[in-house]
Amino acid sequence: MNRTVLIVGSAIGLALVAVLFLSLGNDPSHIDSPLIGRPAPPFALKAINTGEMIDIARLRGKPVILNFWATWCVPCYQEHPVLVENAQRIGSNVQFVGVVFNDSEDKINAFLRQRGSAYPTLLDEQGKTAIAYGVGGVPETYFINPKGVIVAKFAGPMTTEVLQANLSKAMQ
Amino acid sequence: MTATLGRFLILASVFVSAAGSMVAFAAGRKRSLDGLKMARRFAYGFAALMVLATIVMEFALLTHDFSVGYVAQVGSREVPTWVTIVSLWSSLEGSILFWGLVMGFYIAGATWLTRGQHEEYMPFAIGTWLACATFFSFLIAGPANPFLSIPNPQPDGPGPNPLLQNHLLMIIHPPFLYLGYVGMTIPFGFACAALLRGRLGHSFLRPLRSALLLPWIFLTIAIMLGGWWAYEVLGWGGYWAWDPVENASLLPWLTATAALHSAIVMERRGVLKGWTVTLVQASFLLTILGTFMTRSGVFNSVHSFTQSSIGPTILVFFSAALLFTVVLLALRVDSLESEGKIDSAVSREGMFLVNNLFFVLLTFTVLIGTCFPLIVEAVKGKQMSVGRPYFDSMVVPIGTALLFLIGVGPALPWGRATKQQALRSLSLPFVSGVVVATIGYAAGARNPWTLLTLLFGGYAGWVTLVEMWRGGTKTLRRGRRRFGSYVVHAGAVIVLVSIAVSSTMRTSKEVRLTRGEAANIGPYTVTFLVAEERTEPHRQSTIARFAVTSNGKAVTTLEPRMNQYAMMREPIGTPDVHSTLTRDLYLSIMNIDPNSQTVGLMMIITPMVSWIWIAVLMMGVGGLIALIPVRTPSLVLREVKDPLGEDAIPV
Numbered sequence: 001m002n003r004t005v006l007i008v009g010s011a012i013g014l015a016l017v018a019v020l021f022l023s024l025g026n027d028p029s030h031i032d033s034p035l036i037g038r039p040a041p042p043f044a045l046k047a048i049n050t051g052e053m054i055d056i057a058r059l060r061g062k063p064v065i066l067n068f069w070a071t072w073c074v075p076c077y078q079e080h081p082v083l084v085e086n087a088q089r090i091g092s093n094v095q096f097v098g099v100v101f102n103d104s105e106d107k108i109n110a111f112l113r114q115r116g117s118a119y120p121t122l123l124d125e126q127g128k129t130a131i132a133y134g135v136g137g138v139p140e141t142y143f144i145n146p147k148g149v150i151v152a153k154f155a156g157p158m159t160t161e162v163l164q165a166n167l168s169k170a171m172q
Numbered sequence: 173m174t175a176t177l178g179r180f181l182i183l184a185s186v187f188v189s190a191a192g193s194m195v196a197f198a199a200g201r202k203r204s205l206d207g208l209k210m211a212r213r214f215a216y217g218f219a220a221l222m223v224l225a226t227i228v229m230e231f232a233l234l235t236h237d238f239s240v241g242y243v244a245q246v247g248s249r250e251v252p253t254w255v256t257i258v259s260l261w262s263s264l265e266g267s268i269l270f271w272g273l274v275m276g277f278y279i280a281g282a283t284w285l286t287r288g289q290h291e292e293y294m295p296f297a298i299g300t301w302l303a304c305a306t307f308f309s310f311l312i313a314g315p316a317n318p319f320l321s322i323p324n325p326q327p328d329g330p331g332p333n334p335l336l337q338n339h340l341l342m343i344i345h346p347p348f349l350y351l352g353y354v355g356m357t358i359p360f361g362f363a364c365a366a367l368l369r370g371r372l373g374h375s376f377l378r379p380l381r382s383a384l385l386l387p388w389i390f391l392t393i394a395i396m397l398g399g400w401w402a403y404e405v406l407g408w409g410g411y412w413a414w415d416p417v418e419n420a421s422l423l424p425w426l427t428a429t430a431a432l433h434s435a436i437v438m439e440r441r442g443v444l445k446g447w448t449v450t451l452v453q454a455s456f457l458l459t460i461l462g463t464f465m466t467r468s469g470v471f472n473s474v475h476s477f478t479q480s481s482i483g484p485t486i487l488v489f490f491s492a493a494l495l496f497t498v499v500l501l502a503l504r505v506d507s508l509e510s511e512g513k514i515d516s517a518v519s520r521e522g523m524f525l526v527n528n529l530f531f532v533l534l535t536f537t538v539l540i541g542t543c544f545p546l547i548v549e550a551v552k553g554k555q556m557s558v559g560r561p562y563f564d565s566m567v568v569p570i571g572t573a574l575l576f577l578i579g580v581g582p583a584l585p586w587g588r589a590t591k592q593q594a595l596r597s598l599s600l601p602f603v604s605g606v607v608v609a610t611i612g613y614a615a616g617a618r619n620p621w622t623l624l625t626l627l628f629g630g631y632a633g634w635v636t637l638v639e640m641w642r643g644g645t646k647t648l649r650r651g652r653r654r655f656g657s658y659v660v661h662a663g664a665v666i667v668l669v670s671i672a673v674s675s676t677m678r679t680s681k682e683v684r685l686t687r688g689e690a691a692n693i694g695p696y697t698v699t700f701l702v703a704e705e706r707t708e709p710h711r712q713s714t715i716a717r718f719a720v721t722s723n724g725k726a727v728t729t730l731e732p733r734m735n736q737y738a739m740m741r742e743p744i745g746t747p748d749v750h751s752t753l754t755r756d757l758y759l760s761i762m763n764i765d766p767n768s769q770t771v772g773l774m775m776i777i778t779p780m781v782s783w784i785w786i787a788v789l790m791m792g793v794g795g796l797i798a799l800i801p802v803r804t805p806s807l808v809l810r811e812v813k814d815p816l817g818e819d820a821i822p823v
Binding site: 003009017023024025 | 461464487490501502505506736
């Protein structure tokens with residue numbers, strides 16, 4: 001038995017394996033938005049499906065779920081029914097707002113006609129709102145509490161579980 | 173039906189590999205030739221099952237059988253047939269099946285080539301290979317099963333990862349990487365067999381070395397293809413970013429390169445047996461670690477698209493293989509006794525030792541740098557990364573020292589060099605080094621490391637060329653292995669010089685142009701012709717067209733573009749490159765607006781980039797030349813100073 005080999009090999013191996021095991025489940029690409037804990041950047045845009053003017057500052061008093069999406073993004077197709085279903089169920093207590101990014105009105109109307117809508121959808125024509133929120137890609141969803149402060153951000157297609165978990169933060 | 177057949181074949185491969193492994197180890201213990209014969213049949217059986225399973229999967233892909241899980245995941249009726257064929261390795265489950273196929277070929281090939289030879293070692297080698305095969309079969313049968321049945325199949329699927337369709341290199345890079353990674357299983361099996369048998373005779377060195385050299389060639393080319401892909405696609409003008417997944421492919425390459433060198437000392441002087449075996453085993457373990465790095469998702473990487481849930485399973489296998497290796501080494505390494513000794517540090521073998529030291533140092537440097545973010549997160553709970561400055565400051569000096577060794581090692585004789593020999597070997601080729609460095613200085617090189625690299629590059633290049641052609645045509649006939657090794661060295665010298673020059677002597681310029689405007693960089697004038705949008709079934713592209721002229725003469729038209737794939741959250745830029753042997757002109761779009769016909773453009777001129785790709789291919793060709801067997805009598809341990817002998821291999 002070569003003790004040196006055993007000790008050196010075990011020390012290097014154990015250290016490496018321990019670090020790797022501890023890292024399992026971590027998402028290194030997850031970086032919290034710097035906007036969390038800060039007031040939601042203001043914007044006022046016209047909803048293309050309902051025609052009403054949505055001013056984020058006037059929505060205070062209710063939690064807001066602000067979803068950035070586009071008709072050219074496949075994950076947005078996946079999450080759309082989840083958002084519509086939740087909006088129909090809890091829409092009286094929570095304000096859902098969709099902001100379409102880098103897209104055309106015709107395509108959005110066709111998308112909503114085909115797949116249904118349950119909340120105002122705004123067109124961010126020049127992408128200024130998306131830039132103000134630091135949107136890195138679509139879909140991305142921001143959770144804003146009744147005081148108008150961003151409490152959470154989720155990048156990727158929304159699921160009911162993620163929506164409920166983040167909404168509970170916005171309700172507190 | 174297809175899915176069921178696929179699952180049956182994979183379950184059969186789990187059984188065959190597990191049973192074969194047990195039979196082989198039992199045959200090794202009892203020294204039973206009948207047992208070995210049976211183990212060989214199991215090895216062929218495993219390979220046959222993997223080939224059949226792959227045929228079934230390709231059949232399902234080509235017939236668009238969306239009732240097979242993997243086809244539903246990556247198949248599409250819209251993509252061309254060639255994309256359908258290569259989509260076998262476009263996603264996790266298929267690529268693990270492809271891994272199994274490659275493993276089957278390697279195991280069957282190594283079993284076939286060693287038939288009737290090395291009977292004392294082969295049961296343990298086959299047992300080790302089939303034990304590894306059992307794990308990968310299990311992975312295909314369970315955590316990464318591509319043959320799951322889909323009860324209500326859809327009429328069409330989404331198609332493979334868009335990145336695979338974005339560039340040709342993305343199609344050929346993964347197979348080369350798998351051929352490199354999986355191939356390391358074979359020398360690992362040989363090394364374990366030597367340890368389990370408690371001896372490593374000279375006749376067994378040749379298969380060990382060849383088994384190591386073949387995957388080394390594939391891995392060398394795979395690393396280059398990865399760098400080339402990054403250069404052609406990612407748009408920042410570089411080819412190496414010290415990304416964890418790039419490092420993952422480099423780590424086993426470093427230890428395998430060290431092992432190839434120490435194996436020569438082992439062959440010539442009968443020393444470093446335990447050390448060589450350790451390096452061979454480390455190379456295999458690092459391929460498994462590399463697979464974990466790519467697949468686990470715990471590292472932040474440009475390869476995050478390859479993340480999956482099989483990380484924990486691979487980590488368990490890595491831990492088990494590591495434990496087995498450490499215990500086996502501790503128990504048996506002393507049985508591989510040295511038959512000779514190293515007389516003097518100033519000798520060729522002395523330089524081999526220094527070379528090995530540097531390669532191992534480089535391995536630890538890269539491993540620590542790669543794992544550092546995980547260590548900080550585990551200890552402090554913070555996200556942190558060491559980044560490029562750490563790697564550059566550590567790797568550049570070691571790489572430069574290795575370049576020096578490429579020159580000084582082969583210039584020194586085996587055994588003990590006299591003072592005159594040492595001085596003569598160092599002084600004359602240095603003239604060439606000084607000439608190259610002076611040319612570099614005249615061409616504008618001012619970075620001290622670049623000038624040092626040019627000095628050592630000129631020196632090593634001279635020694636390599638002189639040694640390569642010593643003996644004229646006799647070299648090619650008798651010393652093919654030696655000649656091939658020097659071709660590899662010549663390639664390595666060019667690669668290191670090209671990396672130094674291209675990374676320190678590039679010029680870049682960011683400009684904003686509207687249609688019809690032009691900008692100058694180096695000898696080129698780049699004129700923005702038009703921006704247009706193009707819609708294809710799988711992507712929307714915004715393309716900018718530029719006319720490139722030099723001294724009023726048309727050179728080329730370049731079309732960098734931004735591609736938005738439906739499946740991706742962010743657009744993928746595709747730069748366009750005009751390559752020549754002296755320099756590349758690289759255009760990459762930063763932002764583009766087709767309505768106002770304006771473009772934000774990054775223009776980069778990088779010297780000598782093409783030489784990196786050419787020289788790495790040269791290293792691969794050199795490796796292949798060295799791999800071709802030469803009909804010579806079995807090697808006998810001897811102290812010869814025959815520079816043309818089959819054994820006279822450079823550092």
